[in-house]
Amino acid sequence: MSDDAARRRARMADARLYVVSAARTPSGRLADLIPSLAAAGVDVVQLRERGLPDDALLDEARACAAAAAAAGVLFIVNDSPALARAAGADGVHIGQGDGAVAEARAIVGPDRIVGRSTRGGAMLDRAAAEGADYASVGPVRATPTKPGRPPVGLSAIADAARRARLPWFAIGGIDERLVARVGALGARRAVVVRAVCDAPDPAGAARRLRERLVGAVPRVMTVASTDSGGGAGIVADVKAITRAGGFPLCAVAAVTAQTTIGVEAIATIDAEMLQTQIGCVAADIGLDAIKSGMLAEPSLVEAVCAALDALDPLEEVPLVVDPVLRAESGASLLGPGGDDAYRRELLPRATVTTPNLFEAQALLGTDVDDPAALARELHERHGCAAIVTGGHGATADDTLCDAEGVVAIPGPRLPVRSTHGAGCTHSATLAALLGGGMPLRQAAAEAKRTATAAVAAGRPIGAGAGPVDVVAAR
Structure with missing residues (x-):
């Protein structure tokens, strides 16, 4: 394993708060927000954007990658290994329908991270077995970012805390109240979307979320x-x-x-x-x-x-x-x-x-x-x-x-x-x-x-x- 690969995987293992956002938020461009999010305790930023032409999406991804590197946080691209590689991202996150982890790794290269969406349970076990570097477990609650996908509930979070063999993040409807609940059940890491991106003060929201997650006890x-x-x-x-x-x-x-x-x-x-x-x-x-x-x-x-x-x-x-x-x-x-x-x-x-x-x-x-x-x-x-x-x-x-x-x-x-x-x-x-x-x-x-x-x-x-x-x- 190269030094770059080891560094990225170690930072993912230590990560606590992961923010997923479109290229533009109510508070401005994601690339411009990354420094303040990093200062507030965000460890990973993912670009999830489906509304831009390919050339504009590549420009935004490259700007995010540069901002994340300067701020010392990981930058992940959603769904597209090719975009992750072209933009110089730290890795890619793929869903269950996005092919095998090995296929994504063949595109992004061995030095970059590959994450996998799961609903916990056997899916989480398979993500570890196929070599994913990290996984998400959810959605914990029904959320508009995953329309039509039934929530897994809190029992899946408690189960993941017992069984996971790789770093994993609770995801889906995570807000300042729910983050303390999943933290008490053993989730050390959480993915947030609207709770940060739609907040009037994204950095302040991120800071509070991290504090509640890190300080969570039953x-x-x-x-x-x-x-x-x-x-x-x-x-x-x-x-x-x-x-x-x-x-x-x-x-x-x-x-x-x-x-x-x-x-x-x-x-x-x-x-x-x-x-x-x-x-x-x-x-x-x-x-x-x-x-x-x-x-x-x-x-x-x-x-x-x-x-x-x-x-x-x-x-x-x-x-x-x-x-x-x-x-x-x-x-x-x-x-x-x-x-x-x-x-x-x-x-x-x-x-x-x-x-x-x-x-x-x-x-x-x-x-x-x-x-x-x-x-x-x-x-x-x-x-x-x-x-x-x-x-x-x-x-x-x-x-x-x-x-x-x-x-x-x-x-x-x-x-x-x-x-x-x-x-x-x-x-x-x-x-x-x-x-x-x-x-x-x-x-x-x-x-x-x-x-x-x-x-x-x-x-x-x-x-x-x-x-x-x-x-x-x-």
Whole structure:
């Protein structure tokens, strides 16, 4: 490999923000914008132009190539290997219908880059196998730049983050909100079109997009209550979300006066206030996952559901429902009618619910003590996956039922008393991992390991069941 080839491929591997534009934008000629885009953090510029005669298109491509070289960014031509070579571009990007990668490379030469459009999955694997230097995955959302092409959705982005064997970019409808979402799911790179080219200030838009992409971590909201003893509730959730690599957000449903022995008092938040907490954060910061914990009253369960219904369904935000019905000490944490509100309102909206054995029995109105039967019944009744957490039955194993069936998630039973907050730690960890795009079964196994480690590191303080400590867990 020549020095030029190595330099181009290394810069593509390090790239984060890729802008695709016609030769002319509302702000002016693309070639003239390239210096300011480069200064704003754009790493790659692609010329996608279908409205110019060949000679005019070559002139624009050469001007862009010269501007990109001077600014230190890569310049790519769309579709045409011959134009890329004639203009002195750094490479070409080809679609699925534009021939083989080898054919494009034969035209542009071995020193230049060849990129391939894919919809993720097997297409992404084939792009790597045929020798593409990078790929795009999308469109994530329906976009006028790809008319008639159905979106691949966010699941394809999470899958690409796990499987890709070459540099890849999320593409399709990427704006300042979506770029943070795909970044949280593992996309390190993004292609933008209108969000930069149609912006009144293209450089400013590019700068904000790059900042949001580079700084993306799963934004995970706990909708729960306080535990003044620090073992469970929002305090435990925040620690677990942070430990799992997420950025914690919260909506407070109730405040408790609570110790390791019991709950001395509960003061609930106004239902409208709870709904507003969730809604304002979702609108401004955005959400990658939500975990619900202690909600105290049916009206608060309903407020959470109203807030969930107001979210954009295209953002596909997973919801982990930890049906907190009783404290570790046995005290009731849910008012009359709360179980029905969970069954009627919240569980049908959940991605997964994480009751312990007793909570599963209460939700199903049964005394059956078989975790597999309980998990299966919860899944069949409500449509969500169900994890009946271990520790209260014959074994310490968790039991998961999803669309693929029932599976046991093993874990040891630890001879310790410091177990307060294990369920909160488990569900909050699970939410953070799902928010980062991890598949459910893998996330459930990791959440089990994390909760077990938090119990092992628990603090033997207080007169009752001491708090777990996920921060000290190893």
